[in-house]
Amino acid sequence: MSTARGLWVTFEGGDGVGKTTQARLLQEALEAEGRTVVRTREPGGSDVGRLVRDIVLHHRGDIAPRAEALLYAADRAHHVATVVRPAIGRGEVVIQDRYLDSSVAYQGAGRVLDAGEVRALSLWAAEGALPDVTVLLDLDPAAARRRLDADDKPFDRLEAEKEEFHARVRDAFLALAADEPARFLVLDASRPVTELAGAVRARVAAALDAPGGDVGGGR
Template sequence: MTRAARGLFVTLEGGDGSGKSTQAELLAEWLRASGREVVRTREPGGTDVGLEIRELVLHHRGDIAPRAEALLYAADRAHHVATLVRPALERGAVVLQDRYLDSSVAYQGAGRVLDADEVRRLSLWATDDLLPDLTILLDLDEAAARARLDGARTRYDRLEAEGASFHARVRAAYLELAAAEPERFLVLDATLPVDELATAIREAVGERLVGGDG
């Protein structure tokens, strides 16, 4: 598929507590108001199969070997893209997705100290090389993120419960990914006011919609 022949694939990335869900909802409302079909989804858990994988990787009691964890995320991603994301893009929808392959590179690559290039190649193989048109990275210091989570959570998943050093590695990996692909990433300071972030995101998405339609 060429960009002109399909919809727009937008992913939201960042540490837990960075505000991805809030911004995705605001963006979806704006797009729907302009008449666009919007598909909001997430990884893991965007499909029935994904929900089962999500429960396993995030709430399983006991350890999961790092390579097994990476493979489970890739399995979810393969099914998710084949059954939900690609069909939506092919009919011209805007797909807004909470987490994608950059999460695996950051969390399983840097966080779990696996080979980041191998993790990325695994995800690209699983998705037949599908990359987002735009990735919005909401950057937030790990201490600030923990403070937000502590004020909002009563139950932490396996990744949220990791220590500060884990989340510092994840944040550093995200910033390295964004620096390597500046044409794909929009990096925003997640401590900015919600409406200011929403405006910046709308502008970036609007530019890509115009470019894709032209």
């Protein structure tokens, strides 16, 4: 489908809300329609990103909050330049787990940095690139923690943070969605997986059918 327009979809939300599952289901649905899909994530969606991911999520020592924000921004700059923009330029659909909204929520609200400065840093790193659709899966942090506990896997640095941290992150995500309703689709992540997948597919289908132009506001 070389003449198809590209599209960029990101999934956001706290840890344990089901982003990976919904991204996979969307990928399967789009590929069944004949579209080429690039699944990626931040951090870790590129060769450089995998190195950054190991530092920010698995480093055993403390990382200063500003240093953490800068590491995420460095990954973002390389990822957008080498993975996201080329794929969209080829008319492909990029499905991405986390983008700059996660930095605003986690490093801004979670680490109590200035959210505006964190967002500005990310936009500078990515040359203003914003997704066409951002799906926010919203879930009470206590319910999300029960899901993570059920997985019986070691927590990374962010997953291991206290409940107050994750409450700030959730509030920040909801505030971001309220500020940009045209970009965000907010879904109650406690709904059945198939219902959520249907809502996501409907929103993405509408974006794909929209008139052409500068796909993805800031690109």
